[in-house]
Amino acid sequence: MLGSLPKAGLRALGHPLSGGVRGYCARAGQLQGLIFRQLFEPVSATYTYLLADQATREAVLIDPVLEKAPRDAKLVQDLGLNLLYAANTHCHADHITGTGLLKRMLPGCKSVISKDSGARADILIQEGHVIKFGKFALETRSTPGHTDGCLTYVLQDHSMAFTGDALLIRGCGRTDFQQGSPRTLYHSVHSKIFTLPDHCLLYPAHDYTGQSVTSVKEEKELNPRLTKTLEEFVKIMDGLNLPKPAQIDVAVPANLKCGIQDP
């Protein structure tokens, strides 16, 4: 059925074949001299993001997954990049971070996580910290509520942000474990993410519905949880009744140590 739609129709649907949403992202990145890759790990439905400066080759990985560390390290090497940082958005509960293993595979790479996560890493950061790679920089915004140590990384021109589990596409991170608090999460999203420009593209740590990117404008208008009042949001979150992530009992202790490979 999609095959019979004209390209304009596909673009309206944001279909990857249209050169629409994904094409726009890739082009925007290339225009600015930014190398940008969105990578996927299907078991935990986790997105990992590679960002690099085309000129200096300095690179950052956001939210790598242990099982995909060899893929990520190979991509970094294939592209001739120098991985400076492997950064987590938070202490994940559903998979083990790849940051510890990547440090071994790519000497010189430093692991990064929020100080408020209580986890170990080479660099512990907080609100306002800036992660530089070449002429680019990611600004750190503290967005707790899913966990205490949740961070959102915002590209310096505010054209893209990496929200971890604070904001998912048409959803948000659960608030029923790891210091979760719906009131805190609501405040974080409204004050730290929805205050970014409408055109800012938002990249989450997970998607369970086959989507890859959204924008501040879309989520401010269409997010079924965060467009509600605070009290309605709290009610929704308290009533989610989601099963615990399958890997939580191994993932959290491992992630508190930067993944199982960190000495």
Ligand SMILES: N[C@@H](CCC(=O)N[C@@H](CSS)C(=O)NCC(=O)O)C(=O)O
């Ligand atoms: N089934 C998955 C876990 C799914 C899950 O709980 N996802 C988290 C993000 S990972 S901590 C979440 O916040 N989900 C919010 C939602 O509305 O789905 C597994 O077993 O790993």
Ligand SMILES: [Fe+2]
């Ligand atoms: Fe999470």
